[in-house]
Amino acid sequence: MGRLIIVSNRVPSPRERLQPAGGLTVGLKDALRGGSSLWFGWSGNQSEFEGDPVTGMDEVDGVTYATIDLTARQHEGFYQNFSNGILWPLFHYRVGLMSYSRRDWQTYLEVNAMFARSLRALLRPDDVIWVHDYHLFPLGQALRDLGVTGRIGFFLHIPVPPWSLVRSMPGARLLLEDMQAYDLIGVQTEEDADNLNHAFRLNGLTERARAFPIGIDPHEFREQAEASVRREEADRLRASLRGTALILGVDRLDYSKGLPERFRGYEAFMARYPEHRGKVSFLQVAPVSRGDVEEYRQLRHQLDELTGRINGAYAEFDWTPIRYLTRPVARDILAGFYRMADVALITPLRDGMNLVAKEYVAAQDAADPGVLVLSHFAGAAPEMDEAVLVNPYDADEIADALHQALTMGLEERQRRWTHLDEDVRRTTAGFWARDFLQALDEAPPVGATPVATS
Numbered sequence: 001m002g003r004l005i006i007v008s009n010r011v012p013s014p015r016e017r018l019q020p021a022g023g024l025t026v027g028l029k030d031a032l033r034g035g036s037s038l039w040f041g042w043s044g045n046q047s048e049f050e051g052d053p054v055t056g057m058d059e060v061d062g063v064t065y066a067t068i069d070l071t072a073r074q075h076e077g078f079y080q081n082f083s084n085g086i087l088w089p090l091f092h093y094r095v096g097l098m099s100y101s102r103r104d105w106q107t108y109l110e111v112n113a114m115f116a117r118s119l120r121a122l123l124r125p126d127d128v129i130w131v132h133d134y135h136l137f138p139l140g141q142a143l144r145d146l147g148v149t150g151r152i153g154f155f156l157h158i159p160v161p162p163w164s165l166v167r168s169m170p171g172a173r174l175l176l177e178d179m180q181a182y183d184l185i186g187v188q189t190e191e192d193a194d195n196l197n198h199a200f201r202l203n204g205l206t207e208r209a210r211a212f213p214i215g216i217d218p219h220e221f222r223e224q225a226e227a228s229v230r231r232e233e234a235d236r237l238r239a240s241l242r243g244t245a246l247i248l249g250v251d252r253l254d255y256s257k258g259l260p261e262r263f264r265g266y267e268a269f270m271a272r273y274p275e276h277r278g279k280v281s282f283l284q285v286a287p288v289s290r291g292d293v294e295e296y297r298q299l300r301h302q303l304d305e306l307t308g309r310i311n312g313a314y315a316e317f318d319w320t321p322i323r324y325l326t327r328p329v330a331r332d333i334l335a336g337f338y339r340m341a342d343v344a345l346i347t348p349l350r351d352g353m354n355l356v357a358k359e360y361v362a363a364q365d366a367a368d369p370g371v372l373v374l375s376h377f378a379g380a381a382p383e384m385d386e387a388v389l390v391n392p393y394d395a396d397e398i399a400d401a402l403h404q405a406l407t408m409g410l411e412e413r414q415r416r417w418t419h420l421d422e423d424v425r426r427t428t429a430g431f432w433a434r435d436f437l438q439a440l441d442e443a444p445p446v447g448a449t450p451v452a453t454s
């Protein structure tokens, strides 16, 4: 059995405690725990020189991390503009936010070809390659073009809209063709798999998509929460609450997360349920993400304005309705905050999965669990139907859900949490990886015949 080769744009810094917020590296690290593999991707650094060499190599806990730098030009065209300025909005059903340019498309293909050349030099014949996410759709074909004939799987961490939407993007069909180079394509939900296979069928291509919902390591995270709730940061938060109930939101500052809609829901809650004023605090942790992308800058201004308006309207001299942080909080500290929170308020407009929802459940005290309020449009929602599910576009529904959650009796909270906890302990990161890799091993091999490249 050869090595497992993981390829993703974002690669964690294995020796840093504070990692960039994001579920892909969390799920994969939890999945790789205890195994030996090679993880290849972008170092997160920008270099001056355009070249292919692997610039970083490190080995921690059995995982070898091999990274390459991007130049400023490549970072702008590949990561900022095409991946996060075109593919991300499109696959989150926000066609109107796409800003396509052919030059960015070429840079996207150029960087994928560079990933393939650099990785090719590290490969052994019996390696199993697992490519991750929308930054690297064409990588499989680029590797086939370099003569790689072994197993190559792909996992898409973000939603898959219907082809009628995806085809809005120039070159969409070429991406579908390139994806035929993968022996198996994993997506988060059955809806995603149906949409992607329908796109393949409509374009005369072979259906290769199956659903494998990603998860976390709930046992490890619960232990972290039990430890972190006794840490200094949790003590500071608890003291600052002065007995008020805690509503917690944790998200990258991203328009897919429904933060303006969430804040407007909380504003409606303050207006329609005055009995909770002064008795609840809403803490939103929203570390800046992709801050050089215009839509993300606009979102931050919008949230700054909403926070000021709501606090200005409802604050007392000794109470502030919303606490809003744009810096990251280390995940182990967050674990303690989750455990303290009476309500988790998670309202994405679209989300591939949302590991925060699963982390919140895993962190709870079974004797007195909090309540998960979750958007219908999170990838986690179909399997977490015991959450209080809301439509994030309906501010009054969010308000009603918050009132319901804060007044819910212990017996119902425990009933709901028990079902949610069973799910989180079933769809773990380890199960996700084992299930996908077994299916990849059993999938009919694509072989080495290259198809027309994009």
Ligand SMILES: O=P(O)(O)OC[C@H]1O[C@H](O[C@H]2O[C@H](CO)[C@@H](O)[C@H](O)[C@H]2O)[C@H](O)[C@@H](O)[C@@H]1O
Residues within 6 Å of the ligand: 010, 020, 021, 022, 023, 024, 025, 027, 133, 134, 157, 158, 214, 289, 290, 351, 352, 353, 354, 355, 379
């Ligand atoms: O790498 P960044 O640009 O900083 O973005 C962080 C990650 O965001 C997205 O995460 C997705 O994957 C999660 C795990 O499967 C899933 O729970 C979440 O719903 C998705 O948004 C992105 O897909 C990753 O590539 C990024 O690393």
Ligand SMILES: O=c1ccn([C@@H]2O[C@H](COP(=O)(O)OP(=O)(O)O)[C@@H](O)[C@H]2O)c(=O)[nH]1
Residues within 6 Å of the ligand: 019, 020, 021, 022, 023, 024, 026, 250, 251, 252, 285, 286, 287, 327, 328, 329, 330, 331, 334, 353, 354, 355, 356, 357, 359
């Ligand atoms: O300040 C923060 C905010 C988020 N996270 C982590 O970032 C991940 C977010 O993953 P999710 O799947 O919810 O969304 P994504 O960011 O991948 O779209 C979760 O593991 C969070 O615990 C973190 O460590 N610090």
